[in-house]
Amino acid sequence: MLQQTQVERVLRYYPRFLERFPTVASLAEANLADVLVVWRGLGYYGRARNLHKAAKELVERFGGELPSTLDELKSLPGFGRYTAGAVASIAFGLEAPLVDGNVARVLSRLLLIEGAPGDKAREAALWSAAGDLVVGARPGDLNQALMELGATVCLPSSPMCLLCPVQAGCGALAAGRVDELPPPKKAPPKKLLDLAVAVAHRDGCVLLARRPDGGLFGGLWEMPCAPIEASGTSTLRKMLGKRPVVGPQMVILQRTLTHRRLRLHLHPVDMTPSLRAPPPQYVEWRWVPFDETHTLGMSSAMETAMREAVPGLA
Numbered sequence: 394m395l396q397q398t399q400v401e402r403v404l405r406y407y408p409r410f411l412e413r414f415p416t417v418a419s420l421a422e423a424n425l426a427d428v429l430v431v432w433r434g435l436g437y438y439g440r441a442r443n444l445h446k447a448a449k450e451l452v453e454r455f456g457g458e459l460p461s462t463l464d465e466l467k468s469l470p471g472f473g474r475y476t477a478g479a480v481a482s483i484a485f486g487l488e489a490p491l492v493d494g495n496v497a498r499v500l501s502r503l504l505l506i507e508g509a510p511g512d513k514a515r516e517a518a519l520w521s522a523a524g525d526l527v528v529g530a531r532p533g534d535l536n537q538a539l540m541e542l543g544a545t546v547c548l549p550s551s552p553m554c555l556l557c558p559v560q561a562g563c564g565a566l567a568a569g570r571v572d573e574l575p576p577p578k579k580a581p582p583k584k585l586l587d588l589a590v591a592v593a594h595r596d597g598c599v600l601l602a603r604r605p606d607g608g609l610f611g612g613l614w615e616m617p618c619a620p621i622e623a624s625g626t627s628t629l630r631k632m633l634g635k636r637p638v639v640g641p642q643m644v645i646l647q648r649t650l651t652h653r654r655l656r657l658h659l660h661p662v663d664m665t666p667s668l669r670a671p672p673p674q675y676v677e678w679r680w681v682p683f684d685e686t687h688t689l690g691m692s693s694a695m696e697t698a699m700r701e702a703v704p705g706l707a
């Protein structure tokens with residue numbers, strides 16, 4: 394949960410999650426749909442899918458316990474180098490390094506490690522430096538101290554060098570280069586995705602469809618939608634068949650995700666109550682009573698769109 398998300402926000406979800414899934418076994422036995430509901434609102438749903446997969450693997454391969462070697466941890470879904478290093482050092486006291494954005498900033502300033510975020514030589518130098526530092530009796534504490542230093546003192550702009558406990562050994566401070574390191578990240582432009590969204594509701598129910606488990610928004614529910622080809626109306630006609638009446642676009646909602654920008658083009662659609670097989674990009678679809686929509690896993694972007702477009706769904 395803490396990947397890409399601040400502690401204060403996670404604290405609103407963590408107890409609820411543990412209450413619902415108190416053990417690895419209970420998480421492994423659950424349906425992904427149930428996991429996504431409890432995760433709803435926390436975003437980055439790939440983490441929930443990986444956590445669920447990892448719980449299954451822990452039960453199948455490790456008797457329901459977390460393995461205690463770095464290689465075994467790295468073999469679990471969702472355990473990249475950073476997460477494996479954090480768990481190995483904090484939970485098992487192994488001398489395993491970790492580098493997140495905060496640690497990268499601290500080390501690049503302390504040790505004058507050059508290069509922009511994403512640069513391969515810089516990443517290698519950072520991991521090597523973190524590995525040299527983590528040797529000793531309390532590797533977990535060292536890693537947490539580095540992360541905390543970056544989060545609270547060695548800030549991206551206006552770091553608090555006068556209060557910094559390692560100022561005496563800081564290369565950037567001595568060289569007067571604190572403002573230069575690290576250089577800003579060259580972020581690639583975010584891909585734009587225009588989706589035509591069918592807003593269909595009747596008799597206190599809204600039409601929602603569920604995506605298959607992998608990929609963007611995998612396992613989540615949403616108002617049926619598809620990437621716009623020629624126009625939103627023709628895209629929805631192609632997706633839904635000839636019988637539903639697709640109205641003109643009501644509104645466009647914009648959302649920015651980690652790697653892309655979403656534009657949701659909302660169209661009213663008049664559908665008959667009986668539904669045929671869902672469009673091929675979905676595993677199921679159904680009319681969901683308004684007061685049950687909160688029981689389904691749904692992205693924040695789609696939830697906002699649904700609440701804005703469907704009258705009576707506050």
Ligand code: SF4
Binds near residue numbers: 548559
């Ligand atoms: S002295 Fe300043 S730049 Fe150096 S590690 Fe501390 S806060 Fe960061």
